[in-house]
Amino acid sequence: MKIFITGAKGQLGKEIIRQIEDRYPTYEVVATDIDNLDITCSDQVFDAILSAKPNVVINCAAYTNVDRCETNEYKAFSINGIGVQNLSAASFKVGAKLVQVSTDYVFDGTANHPYRETDSLNPINVYGASKKLGEDMARTLNPRHFIVRTAWLYGDGANFVKTMIRLGREKGKVKVVDDQVGSPTSTLLLARCILDLIHTDSYGVYHGTCQGSCSWYEFAKEIFKLADMDVEVTPTTTEEFGSPARRPAYSVLDNFMLKLIGLDSFVHWREGLEEYFEGGFIQQ
Ligand SMILES: NC(=O)c1ccc[n+]([C@@H]2O[C@H](COP(=O)([O-])OP(=O)(O)OC[C@H]3O[C@@H](n4cnc5c(N)ncnc54)[C@H](OP(=O)(O)O)[C@@H]3O)[C@@H](O)[C@H]2O)c1
Structure with a gap:
């Protein structure tokens, strides 16, 4: 099996490569990132995929800020939309399966129940709209697609957990939004899920997040508890915090389709966070 990975230096890309080496040492990995393959460049993508002829393309590249x-709408739609168009068309041409990783931010956050894969999409910020375009491209251009929506992702790279630890160390106190609810998800669990999915022909859209839900404030409290840090955590509102992008108030996802095919291996978010701390991702 030959697996072609884009965004290989990002949080998820690194974890997928680590798990392939661990679980499937005979597999061949072609690892690419912006420094040797810009997914927005159609010629580069076609040259690379047509010459590698992989069995699976896993797109971990994205504009995630x-x-x-x-304020960079063009860049967002280029990377998260056109980049996926290129990868979808090229993977289709060589008969490869395609994994496109998407986000809870394709929903507007007004539901009163965990979102299922079939619920209507209505992104409320540019990032979500650009990721929706990526989903449309994958769905339209390569029928052998797995679109995996995840949320509040943390792994080996810049993320909320590391930001909290840094701010806690620097300031001893943090203000954290308490009116946005979601499901923090570790790259360890998401990578495991994706590597299970690619061994099936069960193409379609999946939700892949940890069980349970919390606000960013509750997430921060748990982070400091596990880090054994005495940090004053104060709840605040989205309005008071005042970020440039609107965010869904409630973006909990139900892993309904994974449950149906018997591949939902996600644990509760607190357990996922414990596993992350045990993995040594946080420098003491
Ligand atoms: N992080 C989250 O909270 C979150 C939540 C829901 C869904 N997701 C989705 O999960 C996936 C993985 O996220 P992640 O946190 O692992 O992302 P990440 O750490 O930001 O990694 C993305 C990688 O893609 C690279 N990249 C950017 N533009 C590129 C281009 N034009 N061509 C090739 N590579 C490019 C980045 O390079 P540079 O760093 O040099 O730009 C980086 O190495 C993404 O699809 C994301 O949308 C993430």
């Missing part, structure tokens, strides 16, 4: 997407 939600606030910066608001």
Whole structure:
């Protein structure tokens, strides 16, 4: 099996490569990132995929800075939309399966129940709209697609957990939004899920997040508890915090389709966070 990975230096890309080496040591991995393959460049994408002829393309590349997407709309739609168009068309041409990772931010956050895969999309910020375009491209251009929506992701890279630890160390107190609810999800669990999915022909859209839900404030409290840090955590509102991008108030996802095919291996978010701390991702 040959697996072609884009965004290989990002949080999820690194974890997928680590798990392939661990679980499937005979597999061949072609690891690419912006420095050797810009997914927005159609010629580069076609040359690379047509010469590698992979069995699976896993797209971990994305423009993930939600606030910066608001002022860099063109860049967001290029990377998160056109980049996926290129990868979808090229993977289709070589008969490869495609994994496109998407987000809870394709929903507007007004539901009163965890979102299922079939619920209507209505992104409320540029990032979400650009990721929706990526989903449309994957769905339209390569029928052998797995669109996996995840949320509040943390792994080996810049993320909320590391930001909290840094701010806690620097200031001893933090203010954290308490009126946005979601499901923090570790790259360890998401990578495990994606590597299970690619061994099936069960194409379609999946939700892949940890069980349970919390606000960013509750998430921060748990982070400091596990880090054994005495940090004053004060709840605040989205309005008071005042980020450039609007965010869904409630973006909990139900892993309904994974449950149906018997591949929902996600644990509760608190357990996922414990596993992350045990993995040594946080420098003491
Ligand atoms: N992080 C979250 O909270 C979250 C939540 C829901 C869904 N997701 C989705 O999960 C996936 C993985 O996220 P992540 O947190 O692992 O992302 P990440 O750490 O930001 O990694 C993305 C990687 O893509 C690279 N990249 C950017 N533009 C590129 C281009 N034009 N061509 C090739 N590579 C490019 C980035 O390089 P540079 O760093 O040099 O730009 C980076 O190495 C993404 O699809 C994201 O939308 C993330």
